[in-house]
Amino acid sequence: MFKKWLSRYTGNRNRGINPKGFHVSQIKFYVLLIPLSVIMLLPILFIFSSAFKPPDELFAFPPRFFVINPTLKNFTDLFAKLSTSGIPVSRYLFNSIMITLVTVIASIMVSSMAAYALSKKKFKLKQTLFAINNIALMFVPIAVTIPRFLVIERLNLLDTFWVHILPVLAMPVGLFLMKQFMDGVPDEVIEAAQIDGASDWYIYRGIILPMIRPALATIAILTFQAAWNNAEISTLYINDESLRTLAFYLGTLTSTTAGANTVAGQGIAAAAALIMFLPNLIIFIFLQGQVMSTMSHSGLK
Amino acid sequence: MTTSNPTIRRAVPVRREISLRMREALHGYAFILIWVVGFALFAAIPLYETFQYSLNQVSVTTGSIELSFVEWANYSRAILTDPNFIELLIGYTIETLVSVPIVLIFAMVVAMLLNFDFKFKGLFRVIFFLPIVITSGPVIKELTAQGAASAPGIADVPAVIDFLEQLPRALRSPTEYLLTSFVLILWFSGVQILIYLSSLQKVDQSIYEAAAIDGASGWATFWKITLPSLSTATVLNAVYTIVTLSHFSENKVIQYIYAQTYDIQGGIGYASAMAFIYLAVMILLLGIVYFFLSHWARRGSR
Numbered sequence: 001m002f003k004k005w006l007s008r009y010t011g012n013r014n015r016g017i018n019p020k021g022f023h024v025s026q027i028k029f030y031v032l033l034i035p036l037s038v039i040m041l042l043p044i045l046f047i048f049s050s051a052f053k054p055p056d057e058l059f060a061f062p063p064r065f066f067v068i069n070p071t072l073k074n075f076t077d078l079f080a081k082l083s084t085s086g087i088p089v090s091r092y093l094f095n096s097i098m099i100t101l102v103t104v105i106a107s108i109m110v111s112s113m114a115a116y117a118l119s120k121k122k123f124k125l126k127q128t129l130f131a132i133n134n135i136a137l138m139f140v141p142i143a144v145t146i147p148r149f150l151v152i153e154r155l156n157l158l159d160t161f162w163v164h165i166l167p168v169l170a171m172p173v174g175l176f177l178m179k180q181f182m183d184g185v186p187d188e189v190i191e192a193a194q195i196d197g198a199s200d201w202y203i204y205r206g207i208i209l210p211m212i213r214p215a216l217a218t219i220a221i222l223t224f225q226a227a228w229n230n231a232e233i234s235t236l237y238i239n240d241e242s243l244r245t246l247a248f249y250l251g252t253l254t255s256t257t258a259g260a261n262t263v264a265g266q267g268i269a270a271a272a273a274l275i276m277f278l279p280n281l282i283i284f285i286f287l288q289g290q291v292m293s294t295m296s297h298s299g300l301k
Numbered sequence: 302m303t304t305s306n307p308t309i310r311r312a313v314p315v316r317r318e319i320s321l322r323m324r325e326a327l328h329g330y331a332f333i334l335i336w337v338v339g340f341a342l343f344a345a346i347p348l349y350e351t352f353q354y355s356l357n358q359v360s361v362t363t364g365s366i367e368l369s370f371v372e373w374a375n376y377s378r379a380i381l382t383d384p385n386f387i388e389l390l391i392g393y394t395i396e397t398l399v400s401v402p403i404v405l406i407f408a409m410v411v412a413m414l415l416n417f418d419f420k421f422k423g424l425f426r427v428i429f430f431l432p433i434v435i436t437s438g439p440v441i442k443e444l445t446a447q448g449a450a451s452a453p454g455i456a457d458v459p460a461v462i463d464f465l466e467q468l469p470r471a472l473r474s475p476t477e478y479l480l481t482s483f484v485l486i487l488w489f490s491g492v493q494i495l496i497y498l499s500s501l502q503k504v505d506q507s508i509y510e511a512a513a514i515d516g517a518s519g520w521a522t523f524w525k526i527t528l529p530s531l532s533t534a535t536v537l538n539a540v541y542t543i544v545t546l547s548h549f550s551e552n553k554v555i556q557y558i559y560a561q562t563y564d565i566q567g568g569i570g571y572a573s574a575m576a577f578i579y580l581a582v583m584i585l586l587l588g589i590v591y592f593f594l595s596h597w598a599r600r601g602s603r
Contacts, residue, residue: 121329
C-alpha cells in the first residue's frame with residue numbers, strides 16, 4: 001500500500017525511462033556515472049552527518065566528513081531552546097508554510113503567464129520588457145534592499161503578511177527559464193489550436209502549461225527554496241514577532257547575539273540546518289518525477 | 302410594435318472593430334499585466350532609485366534619507382581608490398571565466414550519458430538534478446561555514462605548490478581556483494544538465510539514423526549533429542551559470558558590497574555604485590561569452 005502510494009507520488013514508477021534489461025554493455029555508463037554521482041551526493045550526506053556530530057568533531061581540524069560518534073545532543077539542545085521561545089514555534093512554522101505555499105503557487109502563475117505573453121504573443125513592448133527582466137536578473141539583490149524598503153513603506157506593506165509574498169512574486173529567473181522553455185514549444189501546435197477555436201486562456205492552460213511541466217516543476221523547486229529559506233524579509237520588513245518565519249527564528253537561535261555560546265551554537269546550527277533542509281529535499285523528491293518523465297515531448301515531427 | 306420587423310431589434314449599434322493584430326497585442330498585455338505591475342513596483346523602481354543613490358552621498362538620519370549630489374564620485378572611488386573592490390572583481394571575473402566552461406562541458410557530458418539507455422537511468426537523472434537543492438539555501442551555507450565546499454588542503458601539497466610555481470603568473474590563480482573548488486563548480490550544474498537533456502531529446506532521431514547509414518562515426522556524429530543542435534541550450538546555460546554564480550550568497554563581491562552598505566566609511570550611495578559596476582562587469586562577461594558562443598553556433602549550423 002505504502003509502496004504503491006510512494007511510487008505514485010514520487011514519480012518512482014517506471015515511466016519508460018528505464019529500459020527493462022541490464023546488459024554488460026551498460027557497465028561503461030556506471031563506471032563513469034557512479035563516481036560522479038557520489039560527488040553530487042556528498043553535500044547531502046554531509047548535512048546529515050554534521051547534524052549528529054558532537055562539538056569536538058564539528059570543530060576538528062582538518063574538518064572530518066563523516067561523523068564518528070553520532071549523538072542526538074544537537075537536537076535535544078535545539079528542542080530545549082525551542083521550548084523556551086516566547087512565541088510558540090508552531091506560529092513560525094505556520095507562517096513559513098503559508099507563505100511558502102502561496103508564494104510558490106502565485107509566482108508560478110504570474111511568471112508563466114508573463115512568459116506565455118513574452119514567448120508566444122506579439123506586441124510592441126515585448127523585447128523591451130524581456131531586456132529589462134534580463135537586467136534585473138543580473139542585478140545584485142542586496143543593492144536594491146533600501147529602495148525596496150521605501151517602496152514597501154509607501155505601499156503600507158510593512159508588518160503585514162503580504163510583504164513576504166508580493167516582492168518575490170516577480171522572480172526574474174523564473175520568467176527567464178520559463179520563456180526559454182516555451183520558446184521550445186512549436187508555434188504550429190498553437191496555430192493548430194487557434195484554428196480549432198481555442199481561446200488564449202485555453203492555449204495557455206491546456207497546451208502550454210502541460211508541455212512545459214518540467215520547467216514548472218523546476219521553478220517550483222527553486223521558488224520553494226527561496227521562500228522557505230527566506231529570513232531576510234522577516235529581518236528587514238517585519239517588526240511584529242508573530243509574523244516572522246521559521247527560517248528567521250532558527251537563524252536567531254544560532255547567532256551569537258542570542259546569548260548562545262559559539263560552541264553550542266554550532267551544534268544547534270547544524271541540527272537546525274538539517275531541519276530546514278529536509279522540506280527542500282522532500283519537495284525535490286516529489287517534484288523530480290515531473291521534471292524527469294515529461295521532458296518536453298512536443299509530439300511534432 | 303417592432304415585432305412586425307424583427308431585424309430592427311436585432312440590429313446592433315455599430316461597434317468599433319479592432320484589428321486582429323491589435324487584439325493579439327491586447328491579449329499579450331493582459332497576460333503580462335500582473336507581472337509588469339509587480340515587477341515595476343518591486344524591481345524596476347528600486348533599481349532606478351538605486352541608480353540615483355549611486356550618484357549621491359546618502360546619509361540616513363532617523364526617519365529620513367538625505368541625498369547630496371556628487372556626480373560620479375562614488376564610481377571613481379570604487380574604481381580608482383578602493384583597495385579591495387577591483388581585486389575582488391578581477392577574482393570574480395577569473396573564477397567565472399574558469400567555471401563557465403567547466404560547468405558547460407560537465408553538464409553536456411553528463412546529459413549525453415544520461416540520454417543513453419541503461420538500467421537505473423531514472424535514478425541517475427535524479428541524482429544529477431540534486432544540486433538544485435544544494436546550491437541555494439542552508440546546505441551550501443553550512444558547507445562553506447565548515448570549509449567543506451573547497452579543498453584548501455590541495456593548495457598546500459608540495460607537489461601542487463611546485464606545479465603552480467612552474468606556471469606563468471597569469472595562469473596561476475585560475476589553476477589554483479580550479480584545483481581547490483572543482484567539486485563546488487560541479488555542484489552548480491543541476492539545472493544546466495536538465496536543459497541539455499531536454500534539448501537532446503528534441504533532436505530528431507532520424508537524423509542520427511541517416512548519419513549512421515551514411516557511415517558516420519560516433520565522433521563525427523557528435524561534432525556534426527549533437528553539438529550544433531545544443532547551441533541554443535549552450536547559450537542559455539551560459540547565461541544561467543553566470544547569473545547563479547554571481548548571485549551565490551557566498552560570492553565575495555556580494556559580501557563586500559553588503560558589508561559596505563552598512564559601513565560608516567562606505568554608505569548606501571557607495572554600495573549602490575559598486576553594485577552598478579558589478580552589473581556592468583557581469584553584462585560584459587555575458588557579452589563575451591555570448592559573442593563566442595553565438596559565433597560558434599552560427600559556424601556549427603552551417
